[in-house]
Amino acid sequence: KQEVTQIPAALSVPEGENLVLNCSFTDSAIYNLQWFRQDPGKGLTSLLLIQSSQREQTSGRLNASLDKSSGRSTLYIAASQPGDSATYLCAVNIGWSYQLTFGKGTKLSVIP
Amino acid sequence: DGGITQSPKYLFRKEGQNVTLSCEQNLNHDAMYWYRQDPGQGLRLIYYSQIVNDFQKGDIAEGYSVSREKKESFPLTVTSAQKNPTAFYLCASSFRDGLNTEAFFGQGTRLTVV
Numbered sequence: 045k046q047e048v049t050q051i052p053a054a055l056s057v058p059e060g061e062n063l064v065l066n067c068s069f070t071d072s073a074i075y076n077l078q079w080f081r082q083d084p085g086k087g088l089t090s091l092l093l094i095q096s097s098q099r100e101q102t103s104g105r106l107n108a109s110l111d112k113s114s115g116r117s118t119l120y121i122a123a124s125q126p127g128d129s130a131t132y133l134c135a136v137n138i139g140w141s142y143q144l145t146f147g148k149g150t151k152l153s154v155i156p
Numbered sequence: 157d158g159g160i161t162q163s164p165k166y167l168f169r170k171e172g173q174n175v176t177l178s179c180e181q182n183l184n185h186d187a188m189y190w191y192r193q194d195p196g197q198g199l200r201l202i203y204y205s206q207i208v209n210d211f212q213k214g215d216i217a218e219g220y221s222v223s224r225e226k227k228e229s230f231p232l233t234v235t236s237a238q239k240n241p242t243a244f245y246l247c248a249s250s251f252r253d254g255l256n257t258e259a260f261f262g263q264g265t266r267l268t269v270v
Binding site: 075076078080085086087088089090093095096133135137142143144146147148149 | 160162187189196197198199201204206214244246248250252255256257258259260261262263264266
């Protein structure tokens with residue numbers, strides 16, 4: 045069964061710092077990986093989707109990478125801002141199922 | 157605006173009552189899902205539906221029921237058989253582009269047992 049792990053569970057950084065969030069998965073036969081952001085009491089907002097054939101995707105200050113063979117993805121946030129404070133979740137899609145398997149997320153706090 | 161609408165935002169249930177959470181999407185997505193989120197547990201899949209009039213149980217379907225009579229709608233009923241229903245419920249929909257599935261979420265419904 046696919047398992048997705050995100051470490052650390054929480055991270056606190058000063059404003060302006062560049063940071064990396066980690067996501068690992070046990071079954072490398074994924075079709076795609078998606079990164080989400082969740083603000084307290086809100087739904088999930090899709091940030092980036094990386095297809096299995098891609099190595100990375102970029103959107104503004106965000107860059108996500110994917111290494112299927114090692115079962116890892118990273119989300120790089122450049123020049124962090126207090127508004128980036130949220131919980132970040134990754135999810136993988138495998139096979140022809142529509143199902144996503146989620147990690148438990150990393151709670152990020154950016155200190156002004 | 158295209159998106160997924162969940163209602164209500166907050167819901168209170170008395171012991172022994174059934175309650176229904178609404179989820180509507182205007183994205184023309186084929187698949188829809190219900191997840192439950194508890195602190196420290198992550199998202200757990202309750203039910204999902206790939207096409208109208210068809211749905212499958214997820215990891216924690218006991219005490220829940222769904223229907224998919226229209227492509228746009230996927231309501232979730234929390235029955236009295238669900239012994240610990242207090243949680244944050246999230247509805248999602250997705251489309252498939254080749255081998256890739258991209259999911260989008262509603263804003264959630266917080267259910268509290270009183």
